[in-house]
Amino acid sequence: MANEFVQRIKDLPQQRLVLLAAQLQERLEQAEATAAAATATQLSHPIAVVGVGCRLPGGVVDPESFWDLLVEGRDAVTEIPPDRWDADAFYDPDWRTDARMATK
Numbered sequence: 001m002a003n004e005f006v007q008r009i010k011d012l013p014q015q016r017l018v019l020l021a022a023q024l025q026e027r028l029e030q031a032e033a034t035a036a037a038a039t040a041t042q043l044s045h046p047i048a049v050v051g052v053g054c055r056l057p058g059g060v061v062d063p064e065s066f067w068d069l070l071v072e073g074r075d076a077v078t079e080i081p082p083d084r085w086d087a088d089a090f091y092d093p094d095w096r097t098d099a100r101m102a103t104k
Contacts, residue, residue, distance in 0.1 A: 058074055060076065087104050
């Protein structure tokens with residue numbers, strides 16, 4: 001595309017090139033202004049978090065305990081608790097088995 005543009009303008013007189021450069025500069029400034037306005041509009045809308053739920057391993061029961069887990073760098077990976085659902089009913093160590101999971 002750039003080579004095609006260069007081919008189209010390579011033989012234009014200098015005055016025409018200057019005019020073309022000015023037009024391109026004006027279009028660039030308009031595009032940048034439009035993009036800046038769009039970004040400003042997106043950033044100016046208020047956002048409200050109205051609820052957060054946490055049910056994660058490692059004793060995470062709310063956003064604060066989740067943050068503590070992250071800050072402390074604790075490993076919270078565990079097997080699925082038996083009171084949640086029967087993981088053994090869906091487990092198969094062969095990952096190629098259909099409708100089964102290969103991890104607990």
